[in-house]
Amino acid sequence: MQPVDTELLRAINRYRVLDAIRRFAPLSRADICKQTGLGRTTVTDIITALSEEGVVGNAPEGSARGRGRPVEKLQINPDAAFVIGALVAVHQLSIVVTNLRADPLASVNIPIRTTRHPAETVAYMLEDGIKAAVDQANLNLSQIAGVGVGIPGFIDAAHGISHWSPALGAEPIGFAEMLQKQMGTPVVIENDANMAALAERWFGHGQDTDNFILVTIEGGIGMGLFIHGDLFSGQHGMAAEFGHMKMDLNGPLCRCGQHGCLEAYAGYYAIVREARKVIDLPPTTDEVSIERTAHEVAKRARAGDARLLKIFRDAGETLGLGIANLINVIDPGKVIITGGGVRTADLIAPAVRQTVEAYSVKALRGKCEIVFHDWSDEVLARGAAALVLQGLYRNPWSRSTAIAVAV
């Protein structure tokens, strides 16, 4: 625990005021008091400071009704700072420039099979993409407060290290430092599923519940966990390897070398492996072709092939059983299922829901909402921007704070 002193208190109060304005603007001072539970004097002091710093300003006036001058409404000054969000996927780099409200100002998508390149090459391409996006937004790099990067795999966010990643390779790499040195801008990295969870917390289905689990269906099965309103990354920063929950030790071989892992039933490669047993499919050589083929199998299932429909149903059942196990252990308010695999939600969702209902403990049955949420890589990149913004909002406002959030 951090020591609690008056300086930290001020920072927390400031964060609360900013967070309320960010989420519910335009707000009057009275609205802010109500939202935060803080006293009038405290709120006024904070607003005064934030206005002087240019972070908060007056919202455009609505029509003045009734007598007297209209009540002043406040909003975040969206252009007080800018951040970059990026997603390193196996098939592309997605980059978005956002302002303080996480509005997307410009975006760049670079199709690149990251698996084919060493991490340094990926970092150079990311740097070039970021510079192009910053240009496109009519900004320059010195205006960028920080860069947040989502990466699939075992990512140690606290130390900025990718331990293992389908996009960056199997060796530990200090990717945050690598990119930060190239760019001269603070960089934070995070597991892509954690980042998706952060995006849901800021913009999506996680706004209304403090405890939720996010599950990503992609080549593998990922997970992000919010507990008491905070992202929980585990004691070693590597929580949420849901894809390697063992469903049956005699089950199919997983890419990790063990048998019966959840993703060996429900990841793209599992779908393709099973489909090959009943239909002819072109050879698949990498994550990208496996993903494409899995969606091709989905298309043919939708055309009415009962054998293929069963493959998706079976995958949905195993996924649902894994989610029931999670619900029994964690008791979340919500489970949000996202990632590219959600494009097959029509084929798997009924089985997922039925199995969750069947295998949750009785007292929790029907209590946890299951949401399928289809999101683009660009929205995920906004989640990466939120990663940086979270650091900015959480601390007393200054450019030096932005540096402090860097790894």
Place this chain on the structure above:
Amino acid sequence: MQPVDTELLRAINRYRVLDAIRRFAPLSRADICKQTGLGRTTVTDIITALSEEGVVGNAPEGSARGRGRPVEKLQINPDAAFVIGALVAVHQLSIVVTNLRADPLASVNIPIRTTRHPAETVAYMLEDGIKAAVDQANLNLSQIAGVGVGIPGFIDAAHGISHWSPALGAEPIGFAEMLQKQMGTPVVIENDANMAALAERWFGHGQDTDNFILVTIEGGIGMGLFIHGDLFSGQHGMAAEFGHMKMDLNGPLCRCGQHGCLEAYAGYYAIVREARKVIDLPPTTDEVSIERTAHEVAKRARAGDARLLKIFRDAGETLGLGIANLINVIDPGKVIITGGGVRTADLIAPAVRQTVEAYSVKALRGKCEIVFHDWSDEVLARGAAALVLQGLYRNPWSRSTAIAVAV
């Protein structure tokens, strides 16, 4: 989130000072500043207030070394308040009276098969036992700030309701209110495994890590979860039903009516069920006789019966696989295994450790310490006392605060 204001800040600072003194006493004012990170003035103000209230006092003086007067060392005044901790098990009620340091002052154990009686009878017996324990400690009930009760089953701590309990029956019961009305003293209830986790946090292996999982082996398999230094009970207060993680849908029948739950492999009744296939055993009619028989099987296994040794090894393997799943998902700093079943640790621990090691994801292998910790019901009752003390320590000190922690 609660609003952060100066009053709450004071309460938090006060809690931090108290917590430091409780854990590391005797401490000088300088030690307290170092432990808490708080400034000298803040600490002095808090200590002055706590001394006036009689909560903190001078520790007995050590030998004064060097010149000048000796530095004043502080400790919790242990007799500033008293609380009751109780454990409702299927075979007995355990009651302990403690002071502010959670020192046990008196204890009462009542052998009673709680399963045979309605919840009201259990509450009356608990009341009588508490009164006897308070007498034994030379106190009277008006000096008791609160009662904490641990109960196995689905316990909604926030609302004081037992939804389902092997000790209190299958119907929802407002047990906290029931006991509170009888006693006229604030009562909090909690799942027994959560309470064991709290006991580990205060007195045991959870003191040095903010993120840990506690697993209890009893008739069933329970779990308690500490995240960021706080007990996490889930969105609906019912997290941690680890015993019903499904290990194999074609597996043995669980008492919950489903197949392949972890406790259907590793609970007492699973051991007895498997042992019956190879040796003669007396009939078992209830939780108590099942537990006794399971320990009898353990004794015969230790005498060298290879078939029985294998039963424990298999149970240990399945438990280890379940724990590996937990580690992969939550990445705790430690897993603490406790409960009556730990008396068979010699038979199951090697299999548990090997299986955890084999099925943790590579990046987490060897990172999570597994501790087997044999604890008595009396120590667990101290955990229940800690449940009340936690509420007291967390709030500005007053008798009225004790009332505020009640359900």
